[in-house]
Amino acid sequence: DAKTTQPPSMDCAEGRAANLPCNHSTISGNEYVYWYRQIHSQGPQYIIHGLKNNETNEMASLIITEDRKSSTLILPHATLRDTAVYYCIVAAGNQFYFGTGTSLTVIP
Amino acid sequence: GAVVSQHPSWVICKSGTSVKIECRSLDFQATTMFWYRQFPKQSLMLMATSNEGSKATYEQGVEKDKFLINHASLTLSTLTVTSAHPEDSSFYICSASSGRALNEQFFGPGTRLTVL
Numbered sequence: 144d145a146k147t148t149q150p151p152s153m154d155c156a157e158g159r160a161a162n163l164p165c166n167h168s169t170i171s172g173n174e175y176v177y178w179y180r181q182i183h184s185q186g187p188q189y190i191i192h193g194l195k196n197n198e199t200n201e202m203a204s205l206i207i208t209e210d211r212k213s214s215t216l217i218l219p220h221a222t223l224r225d226t227a228v229y230y231c232i233v234a235a236g237n238q239f240y241f242g243t244g245t246s247l248t249v250i251p
Numbered sequence: 252g253a254v255v256s257q258h259p260s261w262v263i264c265k266s267g268t269s270v271k272i273e274c275r276s277l278d279f280q281a282t283t284m285f286w287y288r289q290f291p292k293q294s295l296m297l298m299a300t301s302n303e304g305s306k307a308t309y310e311q312g313v314e315k316d317k318f319l320i321n322h323a324s325l326t327l328s329t330l331t332v333t334s335a336h337p338e339d340s341s342f343y344i345c346s347a348s349s350g351r352a353l354n355e356q357f358f359g360p361g362t363r364l365t366v367l
Contacts, residue, residue, distance in 0.1 A: 179358075181295075184342070184361070184363070185360055185361065186255075186257075186344050186346075186358035186359050186360045186361050187295065187344070187346075187358045188358070189355075189356075189357070189358075230294070230295075237283055237285075237300075237348055237350075237356065238285070238297060238300055239285070239297065239346075239356060240297060241287075241294045241295040241296070241297075242294060243293075243294050244294055
């Protein structure tokens with residue numbers, strides 16, 4: 144079962160930062176936080192993952208709270224192509240249980 | 252690198268027929284492959300996990316005799332939907348892991364199954 148909760152939808156203006164929150168209050172010490180996104184009718188695309196330190200790559204930044212009970216995915220300069228459903232997943236092993244995700248709409 | 256393909260991308264079949272969906276890792280060896288199902292406007296649901304050369308492990312509520320999974324090689328897994336019915340119409344997505352990096356999963360583009 145999914146162990147994360149996310150807002151069902153969010154809007155973001157093009158060019159602005161999109162901050163997508165995720166609650167995972169029951170996360171275990173050995174579980175990582177993963178973010179994937181899915182554009183309509185395509186397979187999920189990996190974005191970023193982390194354990195407890197903040198992470199940044201060419202796509203996004205991941206901010207994990209010190210108690211690890213929540214995290215935020217940051218898309219620094221959202222574009223129209225970032226419109227997608229964003230999934231936050233916590234997993235220790237290699238089995239991913241997807242929650243309902245956040246549908247992000249980037250508005251021109 | 253790390254490309255996963257699925258074939259076919261879309262299949263339409265009559266009720267009662269069986270449909271086979273292939274999942275291939277194109278540029279790496281996948282020790283583990285996963286199959287998901289996604290209904291319209293819903294999230295992905297993990298159906299089963301398969302390791303190369305062994306029987307798949309099915310999630311609770313997924314009928315193993317209905318959804319036959321074969322992972323005979325390190326680059327190919329197949330999902331066969333047997334005696335398909337309209338309620339099996341869904342988007343089927345596979346993912347693959349080489350096991351080299353912790354918990355990596357590379358997803359295929361999905362296969363849309365429509366059962367008439």
